[in-house]
Amino acid sequence: MKKSTLSLSLAVIGVLFAASANAAPDWSKVPKRDIQAFSPATASIEWVMKKSDHSGRTGMVKGETCVGCHEEKGGLNFDMKKMASKEMEPAGAPKTMNFPVTVQAAYDSANAYIRLTFKAPAGGVNKDDKDNDVKATVMFANDKVAVTAGDKSVSGAQVGCWATCHGDSRTMPGADANKTKYTKDGAYELMQWKSAKGAKAIDGSVTDKRNMEGGTAGVSATGDNKGGTYTVTFTRKLNGALGEGKTVPFGVAVHADHASGRFHHVTMGYTLGFGAEGDIKATKQ
Amino acid sequence: MLEKLSALWAVLKRPSIKYSLITLLSVGFASGVFFWGGFNTAMEATNTLEFCIGCHEMKDNVYQEYKTTIHYSNRTGVRAYCSDCHVPKDWSHKMIRKIKASAEVFGKIMGTIDTKEKFEEHRLRLATNEWARMKASDSRECRNCHSFDAMDIEKQKARASKMHKIGLEEKQTCIDCHKGIAHSKPKNMPEEEE
Numbered sequence: 087m088k089k090s091t092l093s094l095s096l097a098v099i100g101v102l103f104a105a106s107a108n109a110a111p112d113w114s115k116v117p118k119r120d121i122q123a124f125s126p127a128t129a130s131i132e133w134v135m136k137k138s139d140h141s142g143r144t145g146m147v148k149g150e151t152c153v154g155c156h157e158e159k160g161g162l163n164f165d166m167k168k169m170a171s172k173e174m175e176p177a178g179a180p181k182t183m184n185f186p187v188t189v190q191a192a193y194d195s196a197n198a199y200i201r202l203t204f205k206a207p208a209g210g211v212n213k214d215d216k217d218n219d220v221k222a223t224v225m226f227a228n229d230k231v232a233v234t235a236g237d238k239s240v241s242g243a244q245v246g247c248w249a250t251c252h253g254d255s256r257t258m259p260g261a262d263a264n265k266t267k268y269t270k271d272g273a274y275e276l277m278q279w280k281s282a283k284g285a286k287a288i289d290g291s292v293t294d295k296r297n298m299e300g301g302t303a304g305v306s307a308t309g310d311n312k313g314g315t316y317t318v319t320f321t322r323k324l325n326g327a328l329g330e331g332k333t334v335p336f337g338v339a340v341h342a343d344h345a346s347g348r349f350h351h352v353t354m355g356y357t358l359g360f361g362a363e364g365d366i367k368a369t370k371q
Numbered sequence: 372m373l374e375k376l377s378a379l380w381a382v383l384k385r386p387s388i389k390y391s392l393i394t395l396l397s398v399g400f401a402s403g404v405f406f407w408g409g410f411n412t413a414m415e416a417t418n419t420l421e422f423c424i425g426c427h428e429m430k431d432n433v434y435q436e437y438k439t440t441i442h443y444s445n446r447t448g449v450r451a452y453c454s455d456c457h458v459p460k461d462w463s464h465k466m467i468r469k470i471k472a473s474a475e476v477f478g479k480i481m482g483t484i485d486t487k488e489k490f491e492e493h494r495l496r497l498a499t500n501e502w503a504r505m506k507a508s509d510s511r512e513c514r515n516c517h518s519f520d521a522m523d524i525e526k527q528k529a530r531a532s533k534m535h536k537i538g539l540e541e542k543q544t545c546i547d548c549h550k551g552i553a554h555s556k557p558k559n560m561p562e563e564e565e
Contacts, residue, residue: 138560141548145533155530163528173555236562 109371110321111192111199116369122162123204123340123351124184127175130253131245135235147238152246152354153365176259177349180342181209187338187353191368193360198328198368200224200320200358202338207351210343212257218285221341222309222318223278225250225292226334227355228327231272242272246355247337250274250292257347266296275326279307279318289322302326324360333362414469418454426479429453432490436554443553456512456553457501464511495557502546510545517545 129140134152137143142155156163162184170179188203206220215221227242231249242249250267252258269292276296278288289301303326309318327334338353356365387395416422424430437443442451459465484490484497505512519539524532534548550556 136560136562137548138550138556138562141534142530144537144548145530148537150533155533158529163530 109194110319111369111371113190113192113201113319116190116192116201117367118188118190118203119366120160120186120188121338121353121356122157122160122184123187123338123353124162124164124166125169125175125180125182126251126348126350126352127169127179128253128258128348129169129174130251130255130258131233131248132253134245134248135233135240143235146240146244147235149244151244152248153356156354178211180207180211180345180349180351182207182351185351187340189338189356189366191358191366192371193324193328193330193368194371195330196324198320198322198324198360200322202318202320202340203315204340205315206340206342208343210345210349212346212349213344214346214349215341215344217282218280218341219344220281220309220311220316221278221339221350222307222316223276223288223339223341223350224320224336225274225276225339226327226336226358227274228272231269231274231335233270241335242274242355243333243335243357244355246335247274247339247352248355250296251348255348257349267292268295269293275301275303275328277301277303277305277307277320277322279309279320281309281311281316287320303328328358328360330361333357333359333364414465417469418452418458420452423453428479428484428490431487432484433554440553451516451553455515459508459511460515464508491558494555495560498550498554498557502550505546506544513545513549 133139135143135146142150145155146152166183168174170183172178185205185207188201190201190203192199202222202224204222225247227246227249229242231242232239233241233245233249249269249272252268254261255265255267256263274292276288276290276292276298278290278298279285280288287305287307288298289303289305290296290298291301303322305320305322307318307320309316322328324330334357335355336358337355339350340352341350358364359367361368361370424434437453442456444450458468478484482489484493519535522535524535524539527535537543538548
């Protein structure tokens with residue numbers, strides 16, 4: 087009897103401990119950082135790394151990041167008229183070229199928690215995703231991600247998700263309809279929330295192709311829409327590219343208004359620090 | 372024929388006994404001013420926007436692109452015309468450029484770029500020639516208005532500020548980066564190395 091009581095007590099303590107270790111954070115105490123999601127048109131990594139298209143390549147091969155040049159006073163200093171032009175976006179630009187996404191991050195010994203809050207704009211051009219009004223995606227680059235251009239190389243921390251975005255991937259003009267995003271060097275962990283009722287969170291990756299399953303991060307996600315403002319909360323294991331003392335490059339994509347493929351709004355690449363430096367420092371629980 | 376030329380030369384060499392030196396000098400000076408002025412006026416006429424877009428090759432293509440750029444319309448009300456970027460200001464370089472540009476008359480007669488399709492077909496070659504000219508002169512025509520000395524890099528946007536610092540460090544010239552700022556870039560431009 088005593089033995090069983092002891093076992094039960096230990097089990098209860100274990101459950102309580104696990105519950106406290108995996109408790110969702112009090113989001114009101116987690117700092118917020120607004121980053122801009124924008125319509126990237128057909129600006130693939132090949133475009134980014136071609137000097138005649140993007141003179142900023144000169145800075146990138148010297149170690150500059152996209153954010154270092156293009157984020158200013160909380161906004162973007164892109165030439166949005168150019169981004170929306172037929173030359174850059176032959177399919178036509180969405181009505182809203184950019185909008186803020188509020189990012190919050192926290193972690194405990196077992197998990198990372200990431201919350202995105204944004205107003206998903208209407209007025210999209212591509213509405214091929216009939217099932218989902220909105221999808222929210224976060225990708226984390228591992229330290230092997232690299233983009234080579236000539237004899238120069240830039241890292242995932244500099245280019246965010248762009249190492250996966252190629253001119254020959256599906257929905258790009260003239261591209262193979264079945265070719266997904268991919269990396270040449272390194273890999274990304276991918277997690278996605280879909281707005282369709284009952285849709286399962288995606289725990290995937292991007293390697294030589296996009297894998298919408300097979301991840302080891304145990305991703306779960308919840309989302310709600312209050313008057314057009316979406317709040318999406320991801321919970322995933324603190325493993326892989328994420329870990330205590332690590333800084334991981336990440337980027338966010340929002341597919342608004344039933345958009346599919348490249349017709350998303352994306353953020354540039356930021357870094358997330360777990361007890362380490364980063365553009366955003368995750369709050370330890 | 373040769374005899375006639377010799378006779379004319381003899382007349383020209385013979386000192387005047389009819390006109391005073393002051394008359395000759397005055398008439399020579401006045402004629403010089405008139406002809407020089409006329410020559411320069413005619414040359415300046417070829418520097419005007421109206422002259423440049425007098426041909427449909429320019430009017431229908433590059434002019435339409437230029438009209439959408441900051442060099443045509445901006446908050447300060449300063450406009451750079453075709454010749455401000457494409458013709459040197461100083462006389463000797465301007466003359467050389469004008470003589471070279473006379474070859475364009477041949478292209479006009481031959482109809483080398485007289486349709487949109489032909490223009491696009493030749494755009495890369497034409498643009499490459501102009502970029503090479505600008506690079507060789509250290510972007511002299513850009514520098515008629517812009518200079519690093521007059522530029523307050525700290526007041527610029529982050530991307531401009533960072534790129535101009537690199538440009539200064541590496542002694543780059545304007546056209547190294549600022550291609551396609553007044554006209555569309557050619558399609559399929561070759562990759563440039565740093």
